[in-house]
Amino acid sequence: MLDMTAIDRRALIVRALALVGAGAAASAWQTLEAAAPAVAASGEALSSTERTTLAAAVGRIIPETDTPGAIQVGVPERFEGMLETWASTETRADFRRVLADIDGLSGDGRHFAALPEREQHDLLAAHDARAMQPDIDPAYRRFKDLVVTLYFMSQKALSSELPYTHVPGRWEPSVPVTSDTRAQAQLSYFF
Numbered sequence: 001m002l003d004m005t006a007i008d009r010r011a012l013i014v015r016a017l018a019l020v021g022a023g024a025a026a027s028a029w030q031t032l033e034a035a036a037p038a039v040a041a042s043g044e045a046l047s048s049t050e051r052t053t054l055a056a057a058v059g060r061i062i063p064e065t066d067t068p069g070a071i072q073v074g075v076p077e078r079f080e081g082m083l084e085t086w087a088s089t090e091t092r093a094d095f096r097r098v099l100a101d102i103d104g105l106s107g108d109g110r111h112f113a114a115l116p117e118r119e120q121h122d123l124l125a126a127h128d129a130r131a132m133q134p135d136i137d138p139a140y141r142r143f144k145d146l147v148v149t150l151y152f153m154s155q156k157a158l159s160s161e162l163p164y165t166h167v168p169g170r171w172e173p174s175v176p177v178t179s180d181t182r183a184q185a186q187l188s189y190f191f
Contacts, residue, residue, distance in 0.1 A: 045080045045081070045083040045092075046080055046083065046099070049103065049111065050096060050099045050100075050103075051076070051080065052113040053099045053102055053103040053112050053113055054076050054079060054080070054099055055071060055076045055113065056112050056113040056120055057099070057102050057112065057124060057147075058070040058071060058075045058079070058147050059071045060117075060120050060124045061147050061148070062075070062148070062151050067157070067160040067161055068156045068157060068160060070150075072156065073151060073154035073156045073157045074154065075147055075151050078150045078153075079147065079150060082146070083095060091142075094139035094142070095139065098139050098140050098143045101127070101137075101140070105123040105124065105127055106123065112124075127140075128140075128144070132144070161183075162183055
């Protein structure tokens with residue numbers, strides 16, 4: 001029998017998270033990993049124009065720098081996989097409309113993916129500034145949130161962008177934030 005007096009609060013929380021969250025998260029991620037290549041190969045979720053617009057847009061939202069960008073970690077494929085396996089009909093329609101809006105940003109009939117990278121950046125930055133304002137385009141906000149979430153759910157992005165400190169050391173009530181300070185990955189109740 002388990003001696004409950006020997007378990008501190010932190011150990012209890014870790015065990016609860018391990019039992020409930022880790023199993024569910026691993027199962028969901030494995031399902032998404034398995035579904036994404038099949039959906040991308042079948043081409044059922046997006047048209048070829050929508051697929052190229054999606055790739056160009058996520059490449060501008062999280063470009064490759066000294067760390068992998070959204071394209072390098074497979075965000076377009078995972079996004080399309082989620083549209084096929086998770087999204088409701090309404091969500092699919094919203095995201096397809098967002099992609100159509102992005103594709104029409106040039107205003108002269110040229111597809112977004114065919115534009116030079118600098119022009120893509122400028123057009124998407126202006127669109128982003130408008131669309132991210134409260135109550136202007138909630139579907140675009142959800143689109144961008146999903147792109148960023150899928151990026152940070154990849155092992156490549158998580159391991160290169162957010163360091164993990166298993167034992168963070170002592171608690172200091174005031175830590176100065178400098179240009180060298182980086183965000184850190186940690187367990188969250190709201191994952």
